[in-house]
Structure formats: structure tokens, C-alpha cells
Amino acid sequence: MQGSNGAVERVLRYLEAVKNDNPNINAIVDIDEAGVLDAAASVDKQTSSDRAGSLAGTVFTIKSNINVKGLRASCASETLKNYVAGYDATVISRLRDAGALIIGTANMDEFACGSSGETSCFGPTKNPAAPDRVPGGSSSGSVASVAAGFCDASLGSDTGGSIRNPASHCGVAAIKPTYGCVSRYGLIDLAMSLDQIGPIAKDTVTLAEVLGVIAGHDPRDATSIKNGGASSYSKNLNDDLSGLKVGVAQEFEPLTDPKIMDVINKKIELLEELGAEIKGVTLPHLGNALPTYYLTMFVEFFSATRKFDGRRYGKRIEAVCGREVLRRIEIGRYISQKEFSGRYYKKALQFRSLIKKELLNALKDVDVIVGPTVPKLPHRTGETIDDPLTMYAYDVLTVPANLAGIPAGVTPAGKVDGVPVGLQIQGKPLGEQTILNAMHALESANGGRR
Amino acid sequence: MKTIIGFEIHEQIATKTKLYCDSPTDYRDAAPNTNVCEVCTGMPGSKPHPVNQEAIDAAVEIALMLDCEIVKDPIYIQRKHYDYPDLPSGYQRTSLPIGKNGSLGGIGIWEVHLEEDPGKYEPKSGKVDYNRSGVPLVEIVTAPDITNPEDGRRFLRELVKVLQYTGKVKTEGGTMRTDTNISLEGGARVEIKNINSVKGAYKALKFEITRQKNLRKRGHAVKRETRAFVEAQMITKAMRTKEEADDYRYIPDPDIPPLLITDSKIAEIKSKMPETPQMKEKRFASEYGIKLGDANVLASELELANAFEKVAKEVEADHAARWIVRDLKRVLEYNSLTFKGSSITTEQLVELFNMIKSHEITVKTGQKVIEMLAERPHSPRKIVEELGLGKIKEDHVVEEAVKDALAENQKAVDDYTRGNPGALNYVVGQVMRKTKGRADPSTVLKMLKEQIK
Ligand SMILES: [Zn+2]
16 A cells, blocks of 8 residues: 555456456455545545545455445345445445445345355355355355455454354454444344344454444444444454463364364464463353244344335345245244244243353353354355255354354364364453454464464 | 223324434425435335434323323333335334323323334325334323213313323324224224324214114124224224234334333433323312313413413412403414414413403403404503593493483383393393493493483
8 A cells, every 4th residue: 555556556456356256256246346446546645645544445345235335235135136225334434434445245145144155146156265165154255255365354244153154164364243343234134133244354453453443333223332342453452362261162062073173172272372271161052042043033034024025125025035035034924923922032032141141151251262163164066955954053153142242253273174164262242352362363373374 | 881992092202303313203394205314214224223312201201291100121112014015114113111000081091102103105196205204103002991982082182182281292283193992892892093183083983883883783793893984974994804903023123222211211301391281270270269160271271371370470360260261262262273372472461351350441342352462462451542442431421322222222121120130231231332342331230220210
């Protein structure tokens, strides 16, 4: 970003990469070449006059369920295929104010319903780090665009692991913030009580920089936390982990592929070498997290999709959506009936508070809980998974953080059979700094990058 | 046969901005879809802003005015799902009760809660205007304590009075919407929708009772159903039977944290809250020694009641009450004005009432002047002078009129002398007419008696 053409030159390099490789990776849906070059030119003008924002010239892709004024917010669905956002989500105006450049919108699982990146109406996304594997989802394009070198960073959304799952599979850094830390205003809903926007980047410094820009109270989002986000995450990054109490839950191991567990255990040993104190914790309700998550999400998703009735935005959702979206709507419709509500949704809410209590209790004794992000490797491209329960099982280790509203980061831990595996670090509510410190320390111990 | 009636009343709260966004609440004068934003049109990704505090406070105040207990536990905003073009998100947001277990004039109030108004759908053109979408509503649900249409009407009038007292609801006509539940003893409950006025509620109830009674007479059962009131014809029409009723799939809205109403908030609202019309009525009767019926009229409008209290500081209360209730109220009603909406001041009233009291003008003149106050912002004394309405001071003018009246009404005079004292009043009336009400009636009576002797 040195020199007055820094931003424009940078964007041109990324555009070149996108043109060469995106047709294969399919990470970006719409490329906004004119818009991003314009923005880059004005950033260059500001840079020369010393008024640059903290993200001046940083190039982004944005998941297609976040409103970027003038671009399609399609949710990768036939339903919203022609819906052009009429306003900027809060995170987008904050990015723009900080000088960020938006190169395009990212592919995703339709309406964020999926953990493989395969259910988009624009076709599946490929995993740049393991070409014969799916990239994970649902923020498949966001993560793949970072991994493929199409941008510096991306924004995704995470309802039950949608940022962390693909970050683990594609080998990049990402964080799902505390619920309410980042405004959801402008994020198209999957499940309102679980959704959270978060950043994805190649390294922790960029990640912390982006989080600092998008976090913080938003008066337009009633669930936004007052005095929530700090702006100084990157400035306060600290590699000294001495005294950090790191919890490892005994329940993780039996659920996880042993080869993945080996990679994870090596990172836990590294944390210990770096001065952290490893402690065992127990999460007996972990087994209930998945059904609790899915029941809650089905009902909220059903409610959220009622506006797609075909009157205002393109086509009626049930008439044109894919199988997984329809499945979720129909189950949501079924279990939210008056005669069942006590049995399913309210039960789920009860279990949710149990799981939350359990996690928060465990986090009283330790600063973070670390473990695998996804219990198995992503499946091979072309391999169809018909049983939804097999697909849902990818999420077993990521959904608890959403149910409890706590932050969770993912940092590359190594590879199994050539496929990246990410270490998940869950923290206390608003404990993003601690998570980022641990991520950064691990990164530095590995000599900068992975 | 016992009749059981309950109401669900919706009234718009007069806030500047909508319940969940900053769009203005004016939907009457604005061009369609101009007072809207992405929130109240349900654009994908938009989220409700925190609930409008002014609307919450208004609902709490209304609940307190209706003698409700305020709910101290977290109050969830629920999503009520149904599919209709006027609902931008496919659900309406409606709060759980804010107040419970209240009463008004002996009728139980089950609950008071907050809702948002939907947009306006024109089935003919297929167009929707979202200017109204998101305007805050307060809903008041009564116990089924009402047993006849007259009591129903009385209750609704009292309720309107209470709502207007708070100054927190829209006062332009036609914003009140009432759903009514009605059943005859042993029969099914029928819900009537689309009632937009007190009069409409009364007519709907009258019609419905007759309809249900007739059905029974002919040996038919009354169906449990929802009916619509058709105002133009003053009848109710079947809408749908309860069997096909929607399942609203209520869930707490995940976008909105529950409301918490604290004791200090309640205390703050209570301290600023007006006395209820019912309390005021009782106080007026005991404090000023006036009739309860007059007190009721005085309390019918907050500004009128306040004016009375101001006037009563300078004029004998009982005299002021009589003139306000009988004459001022008549003039206001004739001109379809509220006291607030008229330009009449308490200074004018004090001066006028004193002129009457001191016999400076006659009662008749007083009545004439009060009619003029509605149109003229002048002092009553000036009006009297300008129009030459002062009492006739010269006795010979009155005497002349008395003589004429006697000559023209020999029959009445005969009746009087034959022992019918009432007949003389008629002659007094004739003299007053001749003097355009400017003669002092007691002088006239005295003169008449002297002349007849
Ligand atoms: Zn609005």
C-alpha cells in the first residue's frame, strides 16, 4: 500500500488471480470490478493525503447473505437470485469507512444451510487447499476466496459452524465472535438467535484488524451488546501465553477421527510448551448439542423465511429452493405447530440453557477450551451424502459455541492425508482477545504463517 | 338468556417514530410507501431496532390507568405467523402482557400488551402501503364481564376517555379497532372483527344477539366462528369457522431481547400520570359538592375538567359546573368541538359566569354569549356591549312590554286568576321575547303580578 497507486495495483493483482482461478474454484459469485477499482482509487487518494482508515486497501469478499448496496444478496438461492441489496449491512458500512475494498460476493451453501459448500444455486465451491475435497460450509466461498488468494480477508456468517468448518477444511484463520459483538443488521437470517458475522483471513493479525473494525454496538440491532467489541484487538495481540489456562474436554476424543486428534494433540502440546497450563474439563451435555441446535434452527429458519412468499422478492421459497432448505423449512413448520411447541422448540430452549450453563461453568476454571473443529475430514467432491444426519454430524463440535453465544476461533493445526485440519479455540463471552492471542502465538511459533 | 360479551380493543399509540425503526408514524397524509425503511418493509437482512421506549412507557401508563398489575418478569415479544400481503415479514410482533388483572367501571381487564400495525392492503388494486406498517398499537383485552350492548357501549366510552386522558394515543377518528367475543348462555362463542367505533360495536352487538336468538328459536345451534362487521349495513357476516382457524406458531422473537419493566420506571410513570376520569369524577363530586352526573360530564375531557377547576377557583363551583355542563357543553357539541379544540378560555368563562351571577346580564343573554364565545375570542363584556345585550335598566321599557303582553294574552291571564299559577310563566316568556331576553325575569314577574291585581 506504499505509493499512491498501491490499492489499485493490489486490486488489479487480485482481479487477475480471480480471473484465472475463480472459474475453477467458484468462490466468487459476482465480481464488482468497476466498484472495487473506483474504491481503490479513492483509497489511494486518501493514502497520499494521510487520511487512510485502518483497513485501507484491504481487499474483501463478502458472503452472499450480507447486504452490500448495489450487489446481489442472493443467499445463493433461486429465491433471491435477482435481489439486489438496497442498503449496506452495518458491517459493510464499517468496512467501507475503514477503507476496505469489496471485490465481490462469495458463494455459499443456499441460505447458509449446509456444511459442504455444495448446495449453492451457482454450483459447488472447490477446496483450494485440497482439490479433491469439498471446502466445507456454509461460508464456502468466503473461505475459499481467502485460501485461493483472491482477497486479503472475507466476511462470513456462522450459525452452527459455518465460518469455522470451512476455515478448518481450507486451512485459514477465522473467528466467530460472541453473539451480539458484531451487528447482524443486514445479515439475511438462518437462525436469528445463533447467527453471527465473523472475519476470515490468512493470518491472525489481519483477522484481529478486521474484527476490530466490525465489532461494537449497533443501535439498529436490538441484540447488539453495548460496550461489546474492542477496536484494539490487533494492537493488543500478545504472544505470551504463560499462565493461560487451556481446557481440553474428554468428550472430544471419542467423537473425533484419531488422525485428526493426533494433529490437534500436537498443537495442545505446543500450547503447553508456550507456557499454557492444560486442564481437563468435562462437557457431559455435548451429546445433546446437535439435536438442540437443529431443532432451534429449524423453527427460527421457518419463521425467517416467511417473508419469501413470492410477493416481494423473486420467487416463493418453497417453490424454487433446494432440497436441504426445503427440508429445514418443512421440519420447522411441522415442529412449530401449536400442538408440538412444548415438545420440541421449548425443549430445545431448555436444553440450550443447560448447555450454555455447562460451557460457561467450564470456562470459569479455564480461559479457553481447545480441541478439533470438525470431527472428520471433508468428504470427496462428487461423493453424495444422502443421509442428512451424516451431514449434520460435521457440526457436533462447532454448534455448542453458537448455543452458548461464546466466541470461537480456528487456526490451522496441520494436515491429515493432505487435507488441512483446524484447531478450535473457544473462549469466554467477549474473550476474543484471549483467543486471538493464542492463535497468534501458535502462528508465530510456526514461523509466521501455518 | 344471559349474554356474555368481551372486547379486544386496539388503539394506536401516538409516537413520532414506529415501534422498531425510525420511520415516521404518519400514514394518513403521506404518499404511499414514503414513511418506510428496510425494517418496516421487512427487507431481507433488516432487523428490528430496540423497542421504542416511548411506546413501552405509554403501554405501561395505560395499563396503570386501567388498574393493572405491571408484569415484572421479562416480557417477550412474540412472532405471530400468518400469511397476508399487508405483513412484510410473514409475522406480526406482539408482546406478552405488560399489565394484567385490571378493571374499568366494574369490567375486568385481562391484559394490556403492545403490537405493531401491519401495512394497508387494497385487494382491488393488489397494492400494499407500508406507511402504517410498524406503527405501535396497544391492545386491551377485557374479561367477558359485559352482559348487554348498552353496558358494552358505556364501557367503550369510558375506555376512550381513559385513553384520551393519557394523551398517549392517536386522537384522530377511526384508529380504534375492536374485536368482540359474544355468546348467549350455553351457546358457542362468536368473534366479530372489523369494528371501528363505539357506535359500530353497539350496533354489531345488537345485531349479533338478535341473530343468535333467532337461530336458537328456529332450533339451530350457533356455530363457533369469526364474523366480520359490515358497517355500511350494520350487520355481521361469516368470515371463517374456528376449525379452519390459523395456527400462528408463536415463538419469542429471537431478534428482540425481552422487555424488563423496573419498579423505578413504574414509579416514574405513576408520578407523571393524570388522575383517571373515574377518580376525577368522584373527587369533583365530593370536593366541589356537585352532582355526580355533572361531575361525569366535566370529567369527560381532561382539558374541560382542568378548565372547570380553574374557573371554580374564582366562581362559585356549583354555578360554574351548572353553566359548563348545561350550556358550554351544548355549544361544544353543536359545533362538534372538544374544549381543547375550541378557542374558549377560562378567563372568558370566569368573566361571563360572574356577569350572570351578579345579574349584570340575564340567563338568556348568558346563553347567547356562550354561543358566541365559540366564534369570537373577545371578552364577554365586550360582546355584550357591542351587541347591546345588557340588561334593560329603564323600567318603563319593561313596563311597556308587560302591558303589551297582558293585552295580547288575556286567556293566560284568566287562567292565572282562576288559580293556575303556571299560566303566568307563559306571559313572562312573552315579555322576555319582546325584550329579546334582556329584561330581568324576576322584575317582569313582579310587574305582572302588580298589573293583574
Ligand atoms: Zn421503518
